[in-house]
Amino acid sequence: MSKFRRLALTHAAMMAGEAAMVVALADSFFFDVDPNGARSKVLGFLLVSFAPFLLVAPFIGPVIDRIRGGRRFVVELVAAARIVLQLLMVQFTDDIALFLLIFLALVLQKTYVVSKSALVPSVVRNDEELVEANSKLGLIAGVTGVVAVIPAGALQLIFGSSATLVYGAALFGVALVAATRLPRDRATSVRPGRQVAIASMPSRLRAEALAMLTLRVCAGLFLFHLAFWFRTQDSGTVWFGVAVVLSSLGTMAGNATAPIMRRHLTEKQMMTAALVPPSVCGLVAAAVNGRLAAIGLAAVLSFSAAIGRLSFESIVQRDGPATGRGELFARFETRFQFGWVVGASVPVLFEIPGALGFFMISVLTLAAVSYLWIASPTRAEMRSPAKGATRGHSGRRPTRQPDRQSGSQQRRRGSGGASPSRR
DSSP, X not given: OOHHHHHHHHHHHHHHHHHHHHHHTTTSSTTOOOTTSOHHHHHHHHHHHHTTHHXXXXXXXXXXXXXXXXXXXXXXXXXXXHHHHHHHHHHOTTSTXXXXXXXXXXXXXXXXXXXXXXXXXXXXXXXXXXXXXXXXXXXXHHHHHHHHHHHXXXXXXXTOHHXXXXXXXXXXXXXXHHHTTSOOOOOOOSOTTOOOOGGGSOHHHHHHHHHHHHHHHHHHHHHHXXXXXXXXXXXXXXXXXXXXXXXXXXXXXXXXXXXXXXXXXXXXXXXXXXXXXXXXXXXXXXXXXXXXXXXXXXXXXXXXHHHHHHHHHHHHXXXXXXXXXXXXXXXXXXXXXXXXXXXXXXXXXXXXXXXXHHHHHHHHHHHHHHHHHHTOSOHHHHHOHHHHHTOSOOOOOOSSOSSOOOHHHHHHHHTTOOOGGGO
């Protein structure tokens, strides 16, 4: 089995376990957040969703790079810990201790996401495959999540949440076994106490990070704006459910479309192209101010956010320092989640008319497009996808030589590599 398929199997099992946990706890008091209820309760939920990142960025990110045994060992530890937490949740489903267990589960979830992103460069043969690999992992997450929900839902209806939690623990057990076959992507990190400075990263990477932050702010803002706006509409709950489903489909469509775009565009061009549709659709939705237009904007925004995420991850994996990749991903993810919470807090704190909320999405994404264009390092990059795809340094180990070479040497060796699905 190829290295990528080993990571794909691990990722599928981890995402299936996550889906099972959500189903098991869907009717618990922790997830009892109703947009129709008090706005203060919704705001509290937003703060809880961000809290795990306060640990992931300053503490867990650096550990991922420095721990003995490499990032594979981190994934193994996370999978083992998730098994224990799932079984503990069986005992505390209706207890206040469930808050602590779910908080720890969220911390472990973010730790895995960062570790997975840092591992991807070690399972592809050249930088041009990064978008395709990230895309396939995104699709795998969506598909396995849907598949895992079916038996989880059946167990929940017949036997209750305890059986569903045990089912989730079994899925994390599969992930643990699969993780033992991942490559040892051990990186010698920066000296303890010394952080990877985002400000020292290439200007292209920082510009992409700001564009990605804008998409996350828009995602949080629009989700809760839509939830509160639909409260004023007839059958608002049904319409909001349709918007959520179409948003999920938009995310999967974006994951499937990104590799096709990468064959013709650089990652930066992909990010720019991803920002344009919500800019246009936001204006249309503001002018129409109707439910169908709002749902269409939700799907388009999710589609664009998926493409933007794949573009950004690939640039970090290629141009970011291999010695501190886990820490860098953790710090970026913390910023993005904070942006999501800030965006979501706006419609929670203030009542915003429907058309104004749609127009805000258009303005924010249009501003990000303008900044990306102004911050362009060279026009040559815009004209040459191949050149843009081979710049930077990944620090990955070559296929045949045991010693570490420079990023440019590795790319020359891997330029004829096969796609992740064919290795």
